[in-house]
Amino acid sequence: MSSQFHLLREQRFRPFFLTQFLGAFNDNLFKNALVVLLTFQAASWTTIKPELLANLAAGIFILPFFLFSATAGQLADKYDKAYLTRLVKVLEIAIMVVALAGFLLHNLATLFGALFLLGCHSTLFGPVKYALLPQHLHEEELVGGNALVEAGTFVAILIGTLVGGLLAAAEYGDLWIAGGGILVAITGYFTSRGVPPAPAPEPGLKVNPNPFTETWRNIGFARENRPVFLAIMGISWFWLYGALFLAQFPAYAKGVLGGGEGTVTLLLATFTVGIGLGSLLCEKLSGGHVEIGLVPFGSIGLTLFGLDLAFASPAVLPAGAPLAIGAVLAQPGMLRVLLALLMLGVFGGFFIVPLYAMMQSRSAAGHRARVIAANNILNALFMVTGALAAGALLGAGLSIPILFGVAALMNAAVALYIFRLVPEFLLRFIVWLLIHSVYRLRTEGLEHIPENGPAVIVCNHVSFVDALVIAAACRRPIRFVMDHRIFRWPVLSFVFRHSQAIPIAPAKEDPAMMDAAFAEVSAALAAGELIGLFPEGKITADGELCPFRPGIARILDANPVPVVPLALRGLWGSMFSRKDGPALSRPLRRGLFNKIELVAGAPLAPETVSIPGLQVQVAELRGDWK
Incomplete structure (x- = not known):
């Protein structure tokens, strides 16, 4: 850190x-x-x-x-x-x-x-x-x-x-x-x-x-980029959610926990420390990049620990209230209350920091400040709306713990709605979860991948998750060309479909699908996108590179764009590879947090690319570590 x-x-x-x-x-x-x-x-x-x-x-x-x-x-x-x-x-x-x-x-x-x-x-x-x-x-x-x-x-x-x-x-x-x-x-x-x-x-x-016309204009700037606008909506929802909890602390401390002013301070300090820890951990968990995959992770924690705070709260006001802090802490279940509050803050940090970074990095520089102004306006509107809604629910007879539970369930509903509108959040979460639970990924030379414009990325094919590992390492979206059978894999198919991967079949199996795939590749490159390709055409069965197929030559003939060679190291022998039998036949055979690497070479001009030469370069990048 x-x-x-x-x-x-x-x-x-x-x-x-x-x-x-x-x-x-x-x-x-x-x-x-x-x-x-x-x-x-x-x-x-x-x-x-x-x-x-x-x-x-x-x-x-x-x-x-x-x-x-x-x-x-x-x-x-x-x-x-x-x-x-x-x-x-x-x-x-x-x-x-x-x-x-x-x-x-x-x-x-x-x-x-x-x-x-x-x-x-x-x-x-x-x-x-x-x-x-x-x-x-x-x-x-x-x-x-x-x-x-x-x-x-x-x-x-x-x-x-x-x-x-x-x-x-x-x-x-x-x-x-x-x-x-x-x-x-x-x-x-x-x-x-x-x-x-x-x-x-x-x-x-x-x-x-004129604040009214300019406010509407600023919101219009924010709406020009849909992911940015939805990031703003997510930030605004967080401020509603967090402000709702913070506003109840005095009444919660007095009427539920039986404490006094010191208990209010304890609750505020616990939540604040959690926010600080979560915010600082974001940089570590995201690898120093804007990792929006942490946003679903944060929303899950906000829901679970919001519900836990509701269930952990005492059902009956303790006798002898108002109690000193020591007496409050001595109550059964109080440590669970504080832990739930701390983790609410931690997961709030996971949720909010990537959204702020995304709003800043993806908004146009010429009116970035006005986009942030739109964010501030919507933040304020959401907080006022949340305060009014909380007041109405409490006035209707809801207890504060039940209000916390209702807010947590609403958080889940809002999160699902946002992730449904922008699948990129969930896609990045799945990729992030894979890389941080099964593997420890180290990268080298990724600055060779161009920040803008079309290019073809080629890599050796070791396992069923190669595309996910590359996607996790590269912040720029990549459209992978992949075997139609891998494209349809359960669970992973969700990721591949929503990342606009391009399924392909051999000419002897389905020539129409093959032609459609090459046409889609040409259209994507013409639009300035990145195409990811595994030139071997299949996952290795022995850890060695298979002969590269001629598809890359057909792509470059139609679209003369730079080619960036990549190599994966360390995936051979993992549960997603075909070592000693089919993939997943021996789950977690190497345990968790396996060290793997992704190495990129310098871009190649299209006129200098030959299939044998490209295979040699990928093999040299990979080295002896399969």
Whole structure:
């Protein structure tokens, strides 16, 4: 996991990370301190009930996301993001001065005005924050960078919430809150000065001040790329799901676990630590690339541990409530509750980090910030909808544990709907599961596979999962040409069909299928796609390369494109190979986590390719390790 933490030493990342961390900390310090202050000292400020004040404060903070996200996205595409970062920090200092005035004047309207302005501050920084990462990080660093940002944000939220509560309870707490907020904002400004330039992708953009038409336009940008839009919908659903759980913690701690304020802090800290761990583990599990196969894995965990939290919750309020933390922890089943909450956070990290990275990497650079603005708008809309739905269900008589269970089942339904619309999520999950449960894959030379344009990839054929191993290693989609019998294999057929593999049969068996396959290959190459080919035409029965068939020559005659030779090492003898009999005749005969390798050679110009020469190159790449 050291690969992501080295970013904290890099000037292109560290100042930005510290700036966003301090901003998230300050937002939550002031917001939570104000809510605590109004909850326990409401009578000295207003005649409005404390419960209403808390909800009003939450609504005031989130309102700017609806009003100004579209404008924020335009500004982030029009101006240098490093310049905007510093501007936002200056605004934060001014906002905290307004908050100080509100405390000194004992004026609730001024304090709510400062809270609204802090919401504006977060709204303006959101598109800058996520659109800046792809400009300063390499593709293989994007997951790690997002993981650090997400983990840092949740830690900042936790610490800010705790410190805000402590300051609100202290003597002269109002002055401590305002003074601390000003100090943090000034520190954030100085860290922002170290953020390297991030030039505007569209400096000539004319800003549309109408938030309604521009919001619709931003959503239109997001909808141009269906996987990106569905990633946004997945992110928004996560924020609904997570916010629903977080919002119930105070009532759950008091009315279900029988605890007090310390129990609320314990629940929040457990969930936050889980999110941080899951986010950081993402970089390790994804191999440093944007691995959307982790998204289904995350959704499964969110459902299972959401249900487990519902079932693990006490059915009867413990006697003697409110209890101290020690007494709460001593209750039977409490460790299971905390474990479920921790794992909810971990799997939430698995779910959210790849979606953020996917949204950034696949959205067009020219309007990436506006796509992120659309994401922020939908996030806010989903969170408000979730809060209203949770309130309605609780008002109808549902208990909080049952509400958790209903949310978990809804999560499963939403996940299945998204994965049905975009099978790529499930395909990558199946491939990721194979590579991380049966094999340990090492790669070499994959930079030779072109990032754009057509090419034919050729490889030795050792097992029934060769195509899946190559697909797991190569982030660019590959359309494999494969024997129609392997194409129809149970379970794997789902993967092959949805990855648009091309089934082929020998000419003597089905000449029409063979001609259709070559026609499909030509169409795919003409469209700039990658074609994967196993020139042997069959899986080896003895571990050695079979003679290459003439199909590759026919493809290159019709489509003169580069050829990239690959070689698989270590798959001979695995349960999916034909060593000592049919595949799967001896499951797990080599155990789990077998070491395998995929090696790529330099691309070959089509006019230099000969079938015997290509076979020699693949054999040399493979070497002696079958």
